[in-house]
Amino acid sequence: MNTELLGVIGIFILTIILAILLGKYIAKVYLGDKTLLDPIFNPIEKFIFKISGINPAEEMNWKQHLKALLSINMVWFFLCFFVLLFQGSLPLNPDNNPSMTPDLAFNTAISFLVNCNLQHYSGESGVSYLSQILLMFLQFVSAGIGMAAAAMIFTAMKERTTEQLGNFYNYFIKSCTRVLLPLSAVVAIILVFSGTPMTFEGKDAITTLQGDHVEVSRGPAAAFIAIKHIGTNGGGFFGANSAHPLENPTYFTNQVELWAQMIIPFAMIFALGFFLNKRKLSNIIFGVMTVGFLFLVVPTVISEINGNPAIEKMGIAQTTGAMEGKEVRFGPAMSGFWSIATTVISTGSVNSMHDSSMPISGAMQLLSMMVNAYYGGCGVGILNYYIFIILAVFISGLMVGRTPEFLGKKIEAREVKIAAFIAILHPLLILSGTALASYFAAHDTAMGYWFNGNATGWLNNPGNHGFSEMLYEYTSSAANNGSGFEGLGDNNPFWNITTGIVLLLSRFIPIIGPLAIAGLLAGKKYIPESAGTLKTDTSIFGIMTFAVIAIIAALSFFPALALGPLAEYFTLK
Amino acid sequence: MKTIFSLLKLTLLTLILFAVIYPLAIYGIAQLAPNQGKGETISVNGKVVGYQKIGQKFDKSNYFWGRPSAVDYNAAGSAGSNKGPSNADYLALVQKRIDTFLVVHPYLKKSEIPSDMVTASGSGLDPNISPQGALIQVKRIAKERKLDETKVKALVESKINTAVVGPETVNVLELNVALDQLR
Known part of the structure; x- marks a missing residue:
């Protein structure tokens, strides 16, 4: 028990230390400075750019960045959609x-494209090895897209007036080759030697010790699982995701996978500090995020260790905590910690079934995704936080009666309007989706084409917990997270299409918004810091940002949380 | 049009790098790993009886039992039960598992049963149980197999995996394979 918690705390601290080093490296990569890996990657990147006819030195403005980002995503969507649609007759399908139904292929393609990996299929029976590998490709590039967007914002924050914000393809390729690829290779090799399979052979048929016949699914899993975490994607190779004993064989691999999903989101924040030479700013941001994270993780770990009060009443020993949906080799503290790490960072891989988590843990998992700005996914985490900074600057500016400025640029009506729209979009998508699904479930509507049967049929649990299942699915989609209260029957046109739309809107609009704000600000006149400037790298401003985040999340989501996990908590007491 | 072609070419090249070269490199390295990266197996007399990491169903009374599984240990379709903590049907099921366990182990007090023995695992394929989960079955096994109880207990204790960090576990398949060899 104690050593389990020790392992959790140890890996968290180790990740922070390594993230500072990696952040320095990432900043160097985006600045174009010399790094150790230059001799390997310079020729590869040169070759890629030469054949594709792209000039990586060509400067782009924010609109050109967006155009490039959106068009290449479109190409990938169609590629992936058609492969999934015809995978049954394509090679590498032992x-x-x-093949997938069109609505499932639509949902799956989008969900991997947007770095969410909401999976409405089960890995063992739902996809071929070819599809797995293609999805793995999307896990690389979707993470690269997020990081490239963040790199553009870093460039825009520099103290100067310019429209020239670097080259999108340059940031994108370098993020993939110089950060994601080497880290994934390291993790994959650790996994392979810890028992995760990496084979192209199909299922194995064996007779067990007591004489049952069993088929065992395998596959090229290690390579997939590595980038699934490094790229904060979270899509599992097997149905049970990182709870599966081949996907996550030991407590040690669990630590490695936990490290792998936290390292880049942490490092990107430090990278900002190194890139702009404003270490204090990034330390404050990291501090605010860590405080927020601890507020979420501590109650979760405690409630999982304490176990289920209803089972406590039955008189058995809950010395190992709440074990439903958990694996013995991880235990409740590690599972609880992971469940918050994976929801705060938009990974969404699970090592325990969130549907069976204690009510307080469920509430914290939901809240992590509702806030969606503590650490966050590869690159996009800092984009989400950027929106809250803009709002906090604006509000504090009004409070002290000074012109709102951020890093020497005036924040005006246009930027604040965009930021407010992005901040409202998240609750809007989650709550309207949940309202729609709950309406059908409450009336037990016959769904026709949309769902095989009446609407309550998609719930795996009654009452408040059933409501939480629907709320979780839309929250996970809108946060591009990908974990689920997996009891929900979600492989049907209703859930595939509605969450697919939420996924698209909640990925690209929150990328477009911050890019536009940063681009607009970059073009404005640079005002050097003076005595009248509101300082943004102080703890007071950190608290201000924290308050803005807390108020927006609490006000918009508290009623929904009260109906779901909080109500369940009080019924269990 | 020019952009479309360069995007297609960029996609193709990145596909080769990330979806061909990267997995093949890992596949190559996996050839050095245990069982060439096909998953470690356990054999008895040269016959494969299971995968070391994957739990299998044990419901015969002369074997140690593993945890309940929502998918009946189907290793080609992993999943948890996804039952919520307040679900009445679920709680009734746990109560039934406790009652059944007590019928088969009449010598036990309720408070000796650890929760992992009556709750379904996340994957449905958990290969492990807690040491307590194995120790409480010793008396039953010894009786079934007409073995000395202390010998069986010593076997369980020798099969408890401890690491520097992390919970203590017992791999049920490994334990049962060793049990079969116990005379």
Whole structure:
């Protein structure tokens, strides 16, 4: 028990230390400075750019960045959609898994494209090895897209007036080759030697010790699982995701996978400090995020260790905590910690089934995704936080009666309007989706084409917990997270299409918004810091940002949380 | 049009790098790993009886049992039960598991049963149980197999995996393979 918690705390601290080093490296990569890996990657990147006819030195303005980002995503969507649609007849399908229905292919393609990895299929029976590898490709590039967007914002924050914000393709390729690829390779090799399979052979048929016949799914899993975490994607190779004993064989691999999903989101924040030479700013941001994270993680770990009060009443020993949906080799503290790490950072891989978590843990998991700005996914985490900074600057500016400025640029009506729109979009998508689904479930509507049967049929649990299942699915989609209260029957046109739309809107609009704000600000006149400037790298401003985040999340989501996990908590007492 | 072509070419090249070269490199390295990266197996008399990491169903009374599984230990379709903590049907099921466990182990007090023995795992394929979960089955096994109880207990204790950090575990398949060899 104690050593389990020790392992959790140890890996968290180690990640922070390594993230500072990696952050320095990432800043160097984006600045174009010399790094150790230059001799390997310079020729590869040169070759890629030469063949594609792209000039990586060509400067782009924010609109050109956006255009490039959106068009390449479109190409990937169609590629992935059609492969999934016809995977049954394409090669590399030793288990003869069927092709996807159009609505499932739509949902799956989008969900991997937007770095969410909401999976409405089960890895063992739902996809071929070819599809797995293609999805793995999207895990690389979607993470690269997020990081490239963040790199553009870093460039825009520099103290100067310019429209020239670096080259999108340059940032994108370098993020993939110089950060994601080497880190993934390291993690994959650790996994392979810890028992995760990496084979192209299909299912194995064996007779067990007591004489049952069993088929065992395998596959090229290690390579996939590495980038799934490094790129904060979270899509599992097997149905049970990182709870599966081949996907996450030991407590040690669990620590490695936990490290792998936290390292880049942490490092990106430090990278900002190194890139702008404003270490204090990034330390304050990291501090605010860590305080927020601890507020979420501590109650979760405690409630998982304490176990289920209803089972406590039955008189058995809950010395190992709440074990439903958990694996013995991880235990409740590690599972609880992971469940918040994976929801705060938009990974969404699970090492325990969140549907069976204690009510307080469920509330914290939901809240992590509702806030969606503590650490956050590869690159996009800092984009989300950027929106809250803009709002905090504006509000504090009004409070002290000074012109709101951030890093020497005036924040005016246009930027604040965009920021406010992005901040409202998140609750809007989550709550309207949940309202729609709950309406159908409450009336037990016959769904026709949209769902095979009446609407309550998609729930795996009654009452408040059933409501939480629907709330979780839309929250996870809107946060581009990808974890789920997996009891929900979600592989049907209703859930595939509605969450697919939420996924698209909640990925690209929150990228477009911050890019536009940063681009607009970069073009404005630079005002050097004076006595009248509101300082943004102080703890007071950090608290201010924290308050803005707390108020927006608490006000918009508290009623929904009260109906779901909080109500369940009080019924269990 | 020119952009479309360069985007397609960029996609193709990145596909080769990330979806061909990267997995093949890992596949190559996996050839050095245990069982060439096909998953470690456990054999008895040269016959594969299971995967070391994957739990299998044990419901015969002369074997140690693993945890309840929502998918009946189907290793080609992992999943948890996804039952919420307040679900009445679920709680009734746990109560039934406790009652059944007490019928088969009449010598036990309720408070000796650890929760992992009556709750379904996350993957449905958990290969492990807690040491307590194994120790409480010793008396039953010894009786079934007409073995000395202290010998069986010593076997369980020798199969408890401890690490510097992390919970103590017992791999049920490894334990049962060793049990079969116990005379």
